[in-house]
Each structure stands twice: as structure tokens, then as C-alpha cells.
Amino acid sequence: MAVFDGKALAIYIKSKVAGEIKKLNKKLKLAVILIGQNPASEIYVRNKEKACKDVGIDFELIRFAETCKQVDVIKKIKELNKKTEISAILLQLPLPKHLIEREIIETISPEKDVDCLTQSNFGRLALGVSDFAPCTASGIIEILKSEQIAIQGKRVVVVGRSALVGLPTQLLLTKHDATVTLCHSKTVKLKKITKKADILVVAIGKPNFITKRYVKKHAVVIDVGINKVDGKICGDVYFKKVKKKAHLITPVPGGVGQITVAMLLKNILLLNLEKK
Numbered sequence: 001m002a003v004f005d006g007k008a009l010a011i012y013i014k015s016k017v018a019g020e021i022k023k024l025n026k027k028l029k030l031a032v033i034l035i036g037q038n039p040a041s042e043i044y045v046r047n048k049e050k051a052c053k054d055v056g057i058d059f060e061l062i063r064f065a066e067t068c069k070q071v072d073v074i075k076k077i078k079e080l081n082k083k084t085e086i087s088a089i090l091l092q093l094p095l096p097k098h099l100i101e102r103e104i105i106e107t108i109s110p111e112k113d114v115d116c117l118t119q120s121n122f123g124r125l126a127l128g129v130s131d132f133a134p135c136t137a138s139g140i141i142e143i144l145k146s147e148q149i150a151i152q153g154k155r156v157v158v159v160g161r162s163a164l165v166g167l168p169t170q171l172l173l174t175k176h177d178a179t180v181t182l183c184h185s186k187t188v189k190l191k192k193i194t195k196k197a198d199i200l201v202v203a204i205g206k207p208n209f210i211t212k213r214y215v216k217k218h219a220v221v222i223d224v225g226i227n228k229v230d231g232k233i234c235g236d237v238y239f240k241k242v243k244k245k246a247h248l249i250t251p252v253p254g255g256v257g258q259i260t261v262a263m264l265l266k267n268i269l270l271l272n273l274e275k276k
């Protein structure tokens with residue numbers, strides 16, 4: 001049983017990115033669009049701002065009220081697309097219900113789409129044309145590599161199929177020659193499937209949902225979930241019990257979340273290397 005140290009890997013990734021940025025000889029700037037006052041989003045955006053500052057990336061926060069209009073958000077993104085000093089654009093999700101998320105995402109120029117959510121960037125990832133991927137998905141690959149967990153030929157189960165996490169994680173793991181099963185809320189007999197996983201990735205947003213009965217002995221368990229219960233942050237995996245059964249487990253907090261932020265910095269860099 002081992003517990004992954006997200007802080008240590010995040011520091012390592014950030015130091016590598018900072019070194020690459022110095023070599024670039026160009027100022028990078030991330031623009032983040034935050035709509036409404038979702039308390040979790042506020043925390044995520046603050047963490048992203050701090051991480052950018054740590055490695056010398058400028059940061060601009062653009063706020064919209066919860067009741068904002070679709071046209072105004074789209075107009076702002078079009079402005080940001082044109083500004084040469086903006087290297088990357090991040091739309092903080094989730095959006096208020098009245099907004100059409102897909103239309104807003106598609107307005108982001110693919111060259112500035114740091115979360116790899118536009119059809120163009122996601123399509124390139126799906127076709128295997130590019131390795132550029134949403135930050136959490138590429139972060140999961142970094143975690144497995146850093147822990148020297150072999151991916152090729154492994155039976156992997158990903159629970160959760162969102163475009164932000166589950167789906168791109170499935171794509172990247174398949175590209176790394178794992179045999180991947182993607183599960184979701186309509187999956188029948190989930191436990192039977194997850195119990196066969198050598199590597200289990202969980203991204204469902206349900207606190208402590210995955211108990212030890214869902215996990216194979218000595219499996220690698222990657223917990224992406226971030227939930228708040230009684231004022232405390234916890235993952236989708238029942239950490240206390242599952243850690244005794246797993247070969248390796250990522251804690252929440254201090255696991256995948258740390259790596260996601262570090263990979264955001266790497267994605268900003270990658271977008272700008274591709275432009276050169």
C-alpha cells in the first residue's frame with residue numbers, strides 16, 4: 001500500500017515548466033473566465049492564479065455575473081482570441097444552467113483552448129493526431145509514469161465519461177495500450193467491472209462512493225473526485241478502507257488536483273510551443 005504524493009510531483013512538473021518558460025523568451029498570459037460565484041470554482045481559480053504566478057505566467061481573471069447573457073460571454077471570448085498578449089483561455093466550468101456551454105466553448109480559438117475542449121482539439125486527441133489533452137487526463141498519465149506503473153496491456157476501468165475528465169482519460173490510456181472500459185451512471189453491475197481493474201480511475205463527483213468492495217486487491221486507484229462533506233474535502237473513493245487494499249492510491253486533497261493545476265501550466269506552454 002502506498003499513497004501518492006501529489007505535492008512532490010506537482011513541484012517537479014512546475015519546475016520543469018518554469019525552466020521551459022525561461023527559454024521561450026516570451027511573456028505568457030492566461031485569461032480565465034469565471035461566471036457566477038460557485039464557491040468551488042472560486043477556489044480552483046485562485047489555485048490556478050497562484051500556480052501561474054509561481055512559474056512566471058501572467059494571469060487575468062474576467063468575471064461575469066450569474067445572470068450574464070450568452071452574447072456577452074461570446075463577445076468577450078472573441079476579444080480575447082484577438083489579443084496577442086493572451087496566450088491561453090480557460091472557461092471555468094460548470095456554467096450557470098441558462099448558458100449554452102458548447103457554443104461558448106466553440107468560440108474559444110483552438111490555439112488558445114488550454115483545456116482542450118473545442119471540437120477541433122478534442123477531435124485531434126480522439127484521432128491520435130495530437131497528445132494535447134485536458135489537464136486532468138494528461139495528469140493521470142504523468143502520475144502513472146512517475147510511479148512507474150506500467151500501462152501497456154493493463155486492464156483499466158474509468159468511471160465517469162465527462163469530456164473534461166473521463167472521456168479524454170480513456171483516450172489517453174488507450175493510446176498507451178491499456179485495455180480500457182469506460183463506465184457511467186447507466187452502467188449495470190459496476191462493481192463487477194471495477195473489481196477486475198488493475199488500474200481504476202474514478203471521476204464521478206460522488207463522495208466516498210467507491211468502497212473496498214469495488215476494488216481488486218493491489219489495484220492502482222486514481223481518485224479524481226473533489227467533494228465537500230461536512231466542510232471537509234474528500235474524493236469519490238472511500239480512502240480509509242481502500243488504501244489498505246490498493247497497491248497505490250491518490251489522496252484527496254493532495255493528489256490528482258495538484259497535478260491538474262501543474263498540467264494546466266504545461267498546457268499553456270504546449271499551446272505556445274506549437275505556435276512557434
Ligand code: NAP
Binds near residue numbers: 136190203204206
Ligand atoms: P461530471 O461532468 O458531472 O461527470 C460525472 C460522470 O460520472 C458522468 O459521466 C456520470 O455518468 C458519472 N456518474 C455519476 N454518478 C455515477 C455513478 N453512481 N456510477 C457511475 N458513474 C456515475 O463531472 P466531472 O467534471 O467529470 O468531474 C467528476 C469529479 O471530478 C467531480 O467531483 C469534480 O469536482 C472532480 N474533478 C476533479 C479534478 C481534479 O483536478 N482533481 C478536475 C476536474 C473534475 P453519466 O454520463 O451517465 O451522467
